[in-house]
Amino acid sequence: MFRRLFIANRGEVAVRVARAARSLGISPVCAVSQSDRETPWASAMDEVVCLGPGNPELSYLRVEAAVQAALQTGCAALHPGWGFLAENARFAALCQQHGLTFIGPSPSLIDSMGLKWPSKQAARRAGLTLIPGSEGLLRDVDEALEVAARIGYPVMIKADAGGGGRGMRRCTNEEELRAGYAQASAEAMGAFGNGDLFLEKCLQNGRHIEVQILGDRWGKVLHLYERECSIQRKHQKLIEESPSPALDQQQREELGTAAAQAAAALGYVGAGTIEFLMDAESGDLHFMEMNTRLQVEHGISECITGVDIVREQIRVAAGEKLEQAQEDITVSGHAIECRINAEDPTRNFQPTPGDLTRFQVPRDLGPGSLRVDTHVQEGDTIPPHYDSLMAKLIAHGKDRAEALETMRRALDGLVIEGVTSTTPLHQAVLASGEFQSGAYNTGSIPGWTPQQVS
Amino acid sequence: MSRPTLELLVQRHGDELWLNAPAVGLFTDAQPLDGLLSPGDAAGVLMILGRAHDLLVPAQVQGRIQGPGPELVRQPVDYGTRVYCLSLLEDELSGTEPNDSPNIAVDEKALVLKSPQTGRFYHRASPTDEPFISPGDRIHPGQAIGMIEVMKTFTTVAFSGDEGWPTRLRLKVWLAQDGAEVTQGEALIELEED
Numbered sequence: 001m002f003r004r005l006f007i008a009n010r011g012e013v014a015v016r017v018a019r020a021a022r023s024l025g026i027s028p029v030c031a032v033s034q035s036d037r038e039t040p041w042a043s044a045m046d047e048v049v050c051l052g053p054g055n056p057e058l059s060y061l062r063v064e065a066a067v068q069a070a071l072q073t074g075c076a077a078l079h080p081g082w083g084f085l086a087e088n089a090r091f092a093a094l095c096q097q098h099g100l101t102f103i104g105p106s107p108s109l110i111d112s113m114g115l116k117w118p119s120k121q122a123a124r125r126a127g128l129t130l131i132p133g134s135e136g137l138l139r140d141v142d143e144a145l146e147v148a149a150r151i152g153y154p155v156m157i158k159a160d161a162g163g164g165g166r167g168m169r170r171c172t173n174e175e176e177l178r179a180g181y182a183q184a185s186a187e188a189m190g191a192f193g194n195g196d197l198f199l200e201k202c203l204q205n206g207r208h209i210e211v212q213i214l215g216d217r218w219g220k221v222l223h224l225y226e227r228e229c230s231i232q233r234k235h236q237k238l239i240e241e242s243p244s245p246a247l248d249q250q251q252r253e254e255l256g257t258a259a260a261q262a263a264a265a266l267g268y269v270g271a272g273t274i275e276f277l278m279d280a281e282s283g284d285l286h287f288m289e290m291n292t293r294l295q296v297e298h299g300i301s302e303c304i305t306g307v308d309i310v311r312e313q314i315r316v317a318a319g320e321k322l323e324q325a326q327e328d329i330t331v332s333g334h335a336i337e338c339r340i341n342a343e344d345p346t347r348n349f350q351p352t353p354g355d356l357t358r359f360q361v362p363r364d365l366g367p368g369s370l371r372v373d374t375h376v377q378e379g380d381t382i383p384p385h386y387d388s389l390m391a392k393l394i395a396h397g398k399d400r401a402e403a404l405e406t407m408r409r410a411l412d413g414l415v416i417e418g419v420t421s422t423t424p425l426h427q428a429v430l431a432s433g434e435f436q437s438g439a440y441n442t443g444s445i446p447g448w449t450p451q452q453v454s
Numbered sequence: 455m456s457r458p459t460l461e462l463l464v465q466r467h468g469d470e471l472w473l474n475a476p477a478v479g480l481f482t483d484a485q486p487l488d489g490l491l492s493p494g495d496a497a498g499v500l501m502i503l504g505r506a507h508d509l510l511v512p513a514q515v516q517g518r519i520q521g522p523g524p525e526l527v528r529q530p531v532d533y534g535t536r537v538y539c540l541s542l543l544e545d546e547l548s549g550t551e552p553n554d555s556p557n558i559a560v561d562e563k564a565l566v567l568k569s570p571q572t573g574r575f576y577h578r579a580s581p582t583d584e585p586f587i588s589p590g591d592r593i594h595p596g597q598a599i600g601m602i603e604v605m606k607t608f609t610t611v612a613f614s615g616d617e618g619w620p621t622r623l624r625l626k627v628w629l630a631q632d633g634a635e636v637t638q639g640e641a642l643i644e645l646e647e648d
Contacts, residue, residue, distance in 0.1 A: 034533065034534055049478055049532050050478075050532040050533045050534050050535075051478055051532075051533055052477070052533045053533075054635070055574065055635060059533070064502055064503055065477060065478045065502075065533070067503060068477075068478050068479055068502050068503050069478045069532075071503075072478070072479070072480060072530035073530070094503075098503065190582060191580075191582065342605070343605075343607075349607070350607070350609070351604040351605035351607050353572065353604060353605060384571070384572045384573045384574075384604045384605060385574075385605075386605060386606075387605055387606050388605040388606075388607075
């Protein structure tokens with residue numbers, strides 16, 4: 001096992017990885033920026049290395065600096081967390097080149113899952129269903145029109161190298177598709193130097209359901225069942241729960257098995273997530289993408305399965321075997337997570353960095369149990385440089401009703417002053433009939449209207 | 455083949471000047487105690503992933519080495535680790551201040567637009583786009599002049615105008631550079647009557 005582990009990340013995920021490292025007797029060393037250097041979470045590390053100023057492009061995103069920092073502090077392995085460099089194949093390769101174990105899959109696997117069409121091909125080869133659409137990249141607009149006529153409008157034109165909504169167009173008829181094809185291609189060419197497009201049926205009001213995967217170097221791949229992540233705003237998840245209220249036990253087992261088989265076919269090592277979109281009409285689950293890293297919402301899967309995902313991630317990176325058999329992993333109760341962000345939900349989710357004058361986390365309000373993953377403390381200043389996540393409340397109950405009640409009490413007992421948080425949004429969603437019934441989708445946030453002012 | 459170079463960071467500390475490491479790496483080839491450092495001098499080497507980078511003394515910095523340079527040789531340093539402490543020379547003490555505050559002085563009466571938030575300020579919507587406006591361009595109330603990034607969220611900064619200001623205005627100069635970190639209330643642009 002490693003003696004020292006370098007964490008190339010900050011804040012909440014750095015704290016989470018350090019906790020798992022210590023549970024294995026590994027000493028955590030963490031990257032910091034100048035503005036994070038004096039924070040309580042940084043002080044709690046065994047050692048920190050300052051990579052650069054507050055701007056992440058000059059610190060946390062510096063590939064060479066992170067590798068050099070890990071080497072000069074005597075670390076044998078590096079955990080990239082999520083965000084920043086977690087899915088950067090060049091970074092993973094540079095770690096390898098310098099004898100550092102990158103805690104994640106191989107650079108070539110990260111690379112192939114990063115491009116849209118190759119990842120879909122790999123998923124299809126591995127037996128997953130794709131969203132109906134073109135067979136590969138489109139030759140020209142005529143082929144696009146032909147495919148659209150076959151699968152039916154509305155359709156989505158997507159750039160192979162796309163990201164962040166660029167090179168993407170929703171088209172509801174032939175005329176829009178003709179125009180959209182040219183625009184999307186030009187936009188993708190300009191932004192990514194690659195104008196290749198493919199086409200998919202536009203599935204509206206679907207559900208985002210993802211499966212947690214763990215693989216070791218000995219060919220074993222386990223799934224830890226699914227997470228329901230349909231409560232989103234602009235593709236940012238707000239609330240997640242596990243198991244999904246949309247699946248029955250048979251569908252749950254089938255989806256988990258299919259995802260684990262697909263990951264095994266890819267030779268997947270480490271923690272990963274396969275995301276699916278559930279068609280609102282047919283109920284079919286289509287492959288969307290694979291994330292080759294730890295996810296923010298991993299905690300709810302840990303609650304219901306009892307598996308420490310980060311600890312297993314480090315163990316398998318060190319070449320150890322996953323000890324559990326798939327049959328040992330069962331769903332115990334229900335877990336739900338609310339992301340408490342420094343954003344004002346009544347003002348279009350405007351970020352609200354500033355001084356956190358009060359921050360008191362409720363404890364043991366029952367009826368289930370509450371886990372709080374956070375890196376902030378009362379008296380901290382929330383810096384403007386980084387994402388707005390302050391804390392994750394994770395409630396675990398014997399069933400969904402108990403988990404929801406535990407979360408409701410936790411939200412009511414949470415005290416945050418000095419910065420505006422997303423707490424009122426979570427309270428409104430939990431109180432809504434739509435959420436309570438479990439019948440919700442990615443189309444809207446139940447219990448919340450964009451112009452709502454509390 | 456010349457080696458890559460990095461400029462040391464300067465920090466003023468009372469009557470002393472500190473020169474700090476500009477990156478993470480192993481420090482070596484330090485200059486001896488009591489030696490003189492002048493702008494452009496190579497004052498050591500930083501090894502980053504096995505590659506040597508010459509550390510250069512920045513402009514307007516001159517002084518005598520008091521420490522700790524030689525003690526740090528072959529030691530790992532962070533970004534910001536103090537590698538030299540310099541005592542300023544007599545003529546330097548009365549001379550120019552080190553340039554650690556690049557802020558442009560703005561006349562109190564100048565027509566400036568201030569930043570609504572603390573964050574990073576951009577002149578363009580994306581790296582491949584043209585700037586929203588350029589010096590000399592006419593500017594109207596409601597017009598976008600830049601973007602501000604706070605916690606990965608981008609918000610357009612629009613010119614709101616101000617009562618008592620001339621109605622015809624144009625951009626005189628950018629006071630905050632493209633990609634600069636700005637604090638709330640910091641001047642972003644200066645305007646002039648058209």
